[in-house]
Every structure is written in C-alpha cells, then in structure tokens.
Amino acid sequence: MKRRIIDTIEQYDTVIIHRHIRPDPDAYGSQFGLKTLIKDNYPNKKVYAVGTHDELLSYLAHPDEVSDEEYKGALVIVTDTANTERIDDDRYSNGNFLVKIDHHPNDDAYGDLVWVDTESSSCSELIYELYEEGREYKGWKMSEECAKFLFAGIVGDTGRFLYPSTTTKTFEVAGQLVNYQFNRNEIFNGMYEMDPNLLKLQGYVYQNFTMDENGAAYIKLPKELLEEYKVTTSETSSLVGSLSNIKGVRAWAFFVEEPHEIRVRLRSKGPIVNELAKKYHGGGHPLASGATAYSWEEVDQVIADLKQLCKEYQ
Template sequence: MNSQIIDTIKQYSTIIIHRHVRPDPDAYGSQLGLKYLLEQNYPDKRILAAGTHDYTMDFLDFPDAVEDQDFEGALVIVTDTANTERVDDQRYKTGAKLIKIDHHPNDDAYGDIVSVDTTASSASELIYELFAYGSEHEGWTLSAKAARLLYAGIIGDTGRFLFPSTTQKTFAIAGELIKFEFDRNELHNGMYEMDRKLLHLQGYMYQNFKMDENGAAHVKITKDILKEFSVTATDTSLLVGSLGNVKGMKAWVILIEEDTEIRVRLRSKGPIINTLAKEFGGGGHPMASGATAYSWEEADLVIQRLAEICAAAK
C-alpha cells in the first residue's frame, strides 16, 4: 500500500492534506508531519495543509490558506479521519484523487486509495511507516520539523505510551524520532501544561463526577460552568483523561455544553465504547471516542447506555 501511495504522490504537482475537525495532536502531527515529509523529498511539488486552525495546537504548527482553485487537479490526502463528515474542509471532495490514511475502524471506506491499519497507535505512526518505506525504496529523508510533529502525534494518541494501543513497534518508532534534534521538553510542556483556570475546572470535575457501582462515570459541564471558570469547550479537551485516575473507574463520559449541541467525550479502561459513540453519530477508537448530543435528555441517554455497557462488562 505504501508503494501505491508513493507512486500516486509522484504523479501530482499539488497535494492538499486534510485532517479531522476538533483536531488533536495526532491530527496535526500526521497532517503536517506528512506535509513536511513530502516537502523535504519533493521540493518541486506544492504541498498544502487544509483546515481551520485550533488555537490549542499553536504549540505544534499552523495549516495553510487553501484557495478553491488549488484543488483543481490536486491529489488530496486525508489523515486520521474515520468518516467523511469529520473531514475538516469539505472541499476535499473537489480534488482529482483521494487517499485515506487512518488508524480508526474503517466503517467509512472513502477514497480512491484506502490505507487503514487499526493496529497502529496513531496516524502519525502510519506516516512514519510511509517514510520508512520511502527511505528504503526512494531515498527519502526526514527533517527534524517533521519528526517533532510525528512524535507529538504518537505521544498524544498513546497518552504518553500509557494506552493499550502502544506496541513494541510504537516504542521503536518513537526511539527513531527522538534521534532528531527538537526540544522534547518544550513539546511536552506545550501538550500538557495547563492554565490555572483549567486546573480549577479539573478540581470541579473531581468533586462533581458521578460513578455507579459498575465503574461507569459521568460529569456534566454546562455553559454556566464554562463561564464560571472562564474556559471554552475546546479548552476542556486537555481534561478528558482526568477521571481515568479514579480507582474503580471502568469508563467515563464528559459532557460539555455548547450553544447548539453537547460534546460527548468518551473514554474507557476496558469496555468497548466506540460502538456507543456510533449510536449518537460519532465514532473513534474502542477506548477513546466522541459524539454529539443535541439536548440534555439525549445526553442522559448516553449516560444510561454507558452504565449498561459497564454493567455488561462486569
């Protein structure tokens, strides 16, 4: 598959790379890591990264301004995005050819070329494997800038190598990436340091979460609570894993109210929860998923279903 992807890349002078909405480090890491990888090895090609910038990713990098005409005759590559609804910038459909590179379950097999490996820890790991193949067969090289982004994507999606998705291959790739000259301390600080207001909200979550006898937990963060702590719904992405520190916790959902919808952020230590996310129009990994509810009544149904899943897993 990597051979087919590289052969396709060679055929296009303009390549536009997309990732998912509400981006995390792996979305930026795989998208922009691929951009700089291709720029390094094909300096005559025009490589663009599409999508709306998320300020929480300022420490990583920034996407490009992409015009409608840029898509004419362009190769489009979408990384780290399971389904078409979550692609950031729906103009991805207007290119000449489409490649999907992802590590989520392939429920939506879009694209002319589909490269999906659910055993990979992250999309960034898959981009490194593409580089490794290119290095062996095409003489590709990797810049420190690209290595930094791929490393960020890997540690982001593995929870600093704590999640079960971390494999021996993941550690081996991370070991190769840290050979490049970039400031890991600065990168880690950018990823995990939090403003005091977020730490205060984290304290609120610890004081107010509810957990049943089967280890299913939830916490509701309303717009009033966001306002009280002077944080945005996007800010709360840094707090999703917090409840995992609670002893006896099997799975949890954090519900964040926005103007017209409620973000549903699901995490698990064992029970499969991406099937639950799919019930509410979302998806993701077996133990880390997201969805959307459109009322607190619907959000309560998510809580109820999570309780049922944890009870069944007892």
C-alpha cells in the first residue's frame, strides 16, 4: 500500500493535503509533515496544505490558500480523518484522485486508495513509515522541518508518550526523529504553555467536576463561563487531560458550549468510548473520542450513557 501511495504521488504535479476540522497537533503534524516530505523529494511539484487555521497551532504552521482551479487534475490526500463529515474543506472531492491515510477505525472507507492502521499511535507515525518506505524504494530524504512536524504530531497524539497507543515502534520513530536538529523546546512550549486565564479555568474544573461511584466524571463549560474566564472553546482542548490523574476516574467528558452546538470531548482509562461518541454525531479512538450535542438536555443523555458505560465496565 505504501508503495502504491508513493507511485501515486509521483504521477501528479499538484498535491493538495486536507485534514480534520478542529485540528490538533497530529492533524497539523501529519498534514504539514507530508507536505514537507513531498517537497523535500519532489521540489518541482506544487504541494498545498489546506483547512481553517487554529491560532493555537501557529507555533507549527499556517495553512495555504488554494483556489478552486488548483483542484482540477490534482491528487488530494486526507490525513488523520476518520470520516468525510470531519474533513476540513469540502473541496477534497474536487481532485482527480483521493487518498486516505489515517489511524482511526475505518468506519468510512472513503477514497480511491485507503491506508488505515489503527495500531499506529498517530497519523504522523504513519507518515514516517511512508518516508521509510520511500527511502528504501526511491531514495527519499527527510528535512529537519519535516521531522519537526512528525515529532510534534506523535507527541500530541500520545500525550507525551503516556497514552496506551504508544508502542515500541512509536519510541523507535521518535528516537529517529530527535536525531534531527529542530527545536524541541519550541514545540513543547507551544503545545503545553498555558495562558493565565486558562489556568484559572482549570482551577474551576478541579473545583466543580462531578464524579459518580463508578468513576464517570464530567464538567460542563457553558459559553457564559468561558466569557467570564476569557477562554475560547478551542483553548479548552488543553484541559481535557486534567481529570486523568484523579483517583477513581474511569472515563470522563468535557462539554464545551459553542454558538450552535456543544462540543463533547470523551476520554477513558478503560471503558471504550468511541461507540458512545458515534451515538452522538462523533467518533474517534477507543479511549479518546469526540462528539456533538445540540442541547443541554442531550448532554444529560450523554452523561447518563457515560455513567452506564462505567457501571458496566469490568
């Protein structure tokens, strides 16, 4: 499969790379890592990375502006995105050929060529595997910039190598990437430094979260609260792990109100939460998923299901 993807890349003069909405470091890491990898080895190709920019990821990169005309006859690659509903920029279907590279469960096998490996820690790790194949097959090289993107994506999706998705292969890949002379401190500072307002909201989370006797925990963050603390909905993503170190917590949810919906972030130490996420317009990994609720009444249904999930967990 990897060689088929490499052969496909070689056939096209224009490559446009998409990723999922509400991007995280692995979305940017895999997308911009692949863009840079292609440019490293095919400097005459036009390669773009598209999507709505998240200012929290400015320490990594900024997406490209691409006209509709560029899609004509182009190769489109989507990284780190399980289903078509979550692809950022619906022009992904306007190219000549579509490739999917992902590590989420393959519930939506879109694309003309699909490479999905759910055993991989991150999509950025898969892009490194593609580089390894290209090195053997075509003599590919990797720049420091590419290594930086892939390292950031792996660190982000493994929670600094703490999550169960981290494998021996993950450590081997990270070990190879740190041989490149990029600034790791810059990545860590960009990823984990918190604004004082966000730290104050974290204090609120610790003081006000709810946990039942079966280890189901949750916190509701309505828009009025976010306005009070001067924190954006995207900034709250860095708080999701706050409940992970609390003794007795098995699975937890953050409910963050946006203008027209309520974002649901689900995490777990054991109970499988991605099936629950699918029930509420979402999906993801077994222990880390996202969903959407459209009212606080629906949020209460999610909470009830989360409690039942933890109760049944053995």
